[in-house]
Amino acid sequence: SQKIEQNSEALNIQEGKTATLTCNYTNYSPAYLQWYRQDPGRGPVFLLLIRENEKEKRKERLKVTFDTTLKQSLFHITASQPADSATYLCALDSDTGRRALTFGSGTRLQVQP
Amino acid sequence: ETGVTQTPRHLVMGMTNKKSLKCEQHLGHNAMYWYKQSAKKPLELMFVYSLEERVENNSVPSRFSPECPNSSHLFLHLHTLQPEDSALYLCASSQEQGLNSPLHFGNGTRLTVT
Numbered sequence: 001s002q003k004i005e006q007n008s009e010a011l012n013i014q015e016g017k018t019a020t021l022t023c024n025y026t027n028y029s030p031a032y033l034q035w036y037r038q039d040p041g042r043g044p045v046f047l048l049l050i051r052e053n054e055k056e057k058r059k060e061r062l063k064v065t066f067d068t069t070l071k072q073s074l075f076h077i078t079a080s081q082p083a084d085s086a087t088y089l090c091a092l093d094s095d096t097g098r099r100a101l102t103f104g105s106g107t108r109l110q111v112q113p
Numbered sequence: 114e115t116g117v118t119q120t121p122r123h124l125v126m127g128m129t130n131k132k133s134l135k136c137e138q139h140l141g142h143n144a145m146y147w148y149k150q151s152a153k154k155p156l157e158l159m160f161v162y163s164l165e166e167r168v169e170n171n172s173v174p175s176r177f178s179p180e181c182p183n184s185s186h187l188f189l190h191l192h193t194l195q196p197e198d199s200a201l202y203l204c205a206s207s208q209e210q211g212l213n214s215p216l217h218f219g220n221g222t223r224l225t226v227t
Contacts, residue, residue: 034215044218100158106155
């Protein structure tokens, strides 16, 4: 069955460092992959979309890579700040023909000042 | 303001009650969605509407009944719920019903079934 894996353990890093979050998937051949940020008590907020023919996408301090051979996406936040603390979700389309995104369970990032 | 507004923000209901969740989007989008988010579980897709037509029903129990009267409004009617239905219910919209179209979420309704 299709599966999206994000590290369920929280990632704690020091302010100013680069945070790297991982999204692995199995039994998928996604055409698109999206990353969202979710703060407690709020809905997810869209950050970046990357297509299968794109290796890398950047937006300000954010960078996403997409390796269809490894079936993995990496999400990087450079020069991290305490305000970056949140849960980050990856989302993919589905091979089953479902016409909406399927989400991973997210990774909690905590940036220490 | 996210552009997608959900009401109420919190709802407590008994198992015999009937209530409705409301979602309104101010973005001019053509597709709307209901997702369920339970603690420590991924978002679960419930329903998808495209141009007011339901295009996805993800094996959701009949005690959840969606309604999309126009492209700006989406409702989720609830009746005879179970305690395990307690969760955060998120509404989202997108420009079009396609997998490359980012979702815009509301802040959800926190539902507690007693």
